[in-house]
Amino acid sequence: MANTFVDREDLNQALETLKNGGIILYPTDTIWGIGCDATNAEAVEKVFALKGRDKNKSMLILLHNDNQLASYVREIPEVAYELIESTDRPMTIIYSGAKNLAENAIAEDGTIGIRVVNHVFCQQLLQRFRKPIISTSANISGQTSASNFDEISEEIKQAVDYIVKFGQQDLSKGKPSIIMKLDPSGKFEFIRK
Template sequence: MNIDREDINRALETLKSGGLILYPTDTIWGIGCDATNEAAVEKIFVLKGRDKSKSMIVLLHNDNQLMSYANDIPEVAYELIEYTENPLTIVYSNAKNLAKNILAEDGSIGIRIVKHPFCEQLLQRFRKPIVSTSANISGQSSPKGFADIDDSIKETVDYVVSYGQELKGNGKSSTVLRLDPSGKIEFLRK
């Protein structure tokens, strides 16, 4: 499936201007914004009706970027990222250089190195992390594919990505684990 350059460019401009995008990821369709922009993150909380005490995850395209957004990255993190076959979100303590309202109350952040053609290109060009939260109103089930996304979300975001709209998703979220600085692993969602 070809990625339309104009689709990437419009998503990129929306992110740069502090807007919200609706986009496909390596798991489910997500609502995204610049993860370093507090005002943009706030728009997602409002759109979803999400409790502000709940953090969201961010996507990066390469594990070389991890040190820019978390202070304590155990060596095992790189092995987990390299060898996992399914999408994996790792929660790191002591996050940095991200919007404060995206972090958990303890200062941690969930980060996933994304393996998805559209996301990888968008992230490479944007050069910052992008928020990824399920494209649903808080409390509703996550959409399996684009057709399952509530119209109110499609109408409220600033740009809807064309890539992947016709594909059927599996509606499966990533595995989430917490990795403390010593390397101890705790599964939060399997």
């Protein structure tokens, strides 16, 4: 069984790093991620630079519950809540009309991918931080995603400001989330199943 005890000091360090515009390496409900304050454009820029990621490829954000969606999306189709509640796998939904986020976190077409995360460390971090966190796979763009902590390259580990201790011993293989694009009309399509 996975460890569910969250060390307060570990949580505080991650929180302080986010508040100071830093980058964290952290476990999620899918794979390990590189994250920062999704409302801080300078921090988001650092993540793009670290990954060597094309600025046209947007990143996703994590929220700790679906009540927060209205703070970051202009129009939420009712079906969004049903989709979030009915899935048994982590699911990222791409919404139109992103708002209240760093401009460079939002795709050129105004969309943003959002996942309501179900992970003990992430939930506690997000609840305390009170803002969304960027989440992008812990790898350099073009390289294979790391499915657990041991697979993350030293290059990534050296480049972040804080590495979360929680979950480092878990060697099970994480999988990326389902990705679905949701139109304001409620029409949806799968991008990745």
